[in-house]
Amino acid sequence: MDPFLRLSPLRAYTPHILESKIITMIASVLFLSLVLGAVFVSRSSKTWPTSIIYRLKRYIKEEWDMFIYPITANKRIRKAYAGMKGKPLRMNSPESWITLVSSPELIKDIKNASNDQLSLHAAAKEILKPEYTMNGFNWHDQRGIEGIGFVRTLRTLLTTHLPKLTPGVRAIIDRTFADELKNSRSTNVLTLSKKVVTKISAYAFFGLDYVDNNEFIEAAYYYNEDVLYGSEFLRMTPRLLRPVVGLLISKSLTRQRVFFEGLVGIIESRMNNPNTIKKHNDVIQWIIDTSPKSKPWSPGRMAFEVMAIWFGSVQGLATTLTFAIFSLCEHPEYIAPLREEVEGAAGDEFLINGEGLPLMDSFLKECSRWTPVESVTARRCALKDFTFSDGTIVSKGEWVGIPVGPMLRDETKYPRPDLFDGFRFADPAVVGRESSVVQPEGPSKFTDISETWHVWGTGKLTCPGRFFVSYVMKHVMYHILDTCEPEMAEKRRKYTINWRTLTLPGPGVKATFNERAR
C-alpha cells in the first residue's frame, strides 16, 4: 500500500471540555492571587488604614487589568500604536513591562542588539515554560550559545529539498481531505489544517518510516496543544506556586514524554547505524548532522531541539493556513483567477520546482496582512539594561517588541488598509488588471523580508521555516482550488477570537468544501 495512505487518523479534538477546565482553573488562580495579593499589601503597608485601602484598590485594579489582559491585549496594542506616532511606548503585560517600538530607527536598534543584550529565548521561555511543557527542556537565554544548526537545517537544507517532497505531500493532502470530508462536506477548518500540517510536517521532519506510527504521530499532534494549554495555565498561576503547579502539569502531560522518547529512539537508531545504505533526508537527520561537533549533543539534547522547532512549525503554520482558507471562502471572487493560475503554466512549474504562483503568493501575503496570528513580533527580554538610540531605557528583565498587528493596518504603509486586496503585492503586469491598490514599495513575495514586513521577524532573526510555510500553504490551496468549491458553513459570524496578542480561529468555525463542478 502507498505509505502515505497509511497515515493514522487523528482523534477529534474536544474544545468544550478543555474550555470548561480552563475556566475553572482561571477562577481558582484569580481567587488565589487576590488572597495572596491582599495579604502582601496588608503586611507591607505602613500607614493604616487609608494607605492599605488605597494600595488594595490599586493592587486589585492592576491585578484585574492583568487578569483581563488575555482578552484585551489586542485592543490595548492597537490603542497603544495609534498613540505612538513613531515614539516608543511602555506598557504592562502579565509577563513583564514591554517597550513597543515601530519607527525604522528603533527597530534597527533591536536588529543591531547583540544576543547578550536582547534575548528572544528568554522571552520564549517565559511564555512557553518549556521546563514543564517540553519534557524539561531548559534552553539557554542567549541564542547561539550551542550553535544555530537549525537555521541551516530549515533555511537551506529543507528549502532545497522541498521539490522532492511534492509527490508525497500531494498524496497526504489528498488522503487527509478525503478522510475528513468522507461523512460531511462541512468541517472544522482548524482541525483539518492541523491534521494536514501535522502529517506534512511529520513527513518533512521524520521521513516516511514514522508517519504511520500512530502513537508517535498522535503524541506529536497533541503535544502542541499540551504546550499551549499547559503554559497558559502556568502563566496564570502566581509565580510562587509555579514550581509546584508546573511539576503537577508536567506529570500530567504524558504526550510530551511519548514524543520525546519517540524522537530519542529515532535519533539513537540513526546515530548507531551511520553506515546504513538508506540515506535519510529529513529535518531530524539534518539536526543530527548540523549539531555541534566540538561538544557533541546527546540524543536527548537533539530531541529537545526538534521538539522546540516542531512546536513553532506546526502551530503557526496550521493557524495561518486556516486564516487563508477563511479568506478564500470570504472572497470567492479570487477563486477564478487563482484557479486559472494553478491550471496554467505557473501551476506546472510549481509542481516541479515547489515555488512560483505569483498571484497565489500575493493572495497568501494579503491573508497574513489581513489576519496576522501575532500582533507583537521581535519580542525580546533585556538580559541587561538596554538603551535605544533615542535614549529610551529598557531595564534588565523588561521586554521590547514591534506591534506588527496594527502596523499591518497602517495606511501610511498599506494604502486602503481596510480593504482586502488579494493581489496588492503582485506585479500589475501579472494580475492583468488595474489593481485597486498599489503598494508604494512595488511587488513583493510572501517570503520576502523587508523594512515594513515584520511578519517573519526582523534583522538577524527571521523565520527560516518561511519557505516551507509558503510551499505547504500553496499545495493545500492548490488542492482546494483543484477539487472543491469552498465556502464558510455559517455566514455572518465572527470567525476569529483574540487571546493575549494572538488572533486564533474561533472554536467550531466550519467551512463547506463541496465537490467542484467540472
Ligand code: HEM
Ligand atoms: C506562518 C507560520 C510562521 C510564522 C508567521 C513564523 C514567524 C516567525 C517569526 C516572526 C520568527 C522570529 C521571531 C522573533 O524574532 O521574535 C520566527 C522564527 C523562527 N521560526 Fe518561524 N514562523 C512560522 C512558521 C515556521 C515553521 C513552519 C518553521 C519550521 C519549519 C519555523 C521555524 C522557526 C525557527 C526555528 C525560528 C527561530 C529562528 C532563529 O532563532 O534564528 N517557523 N518565525
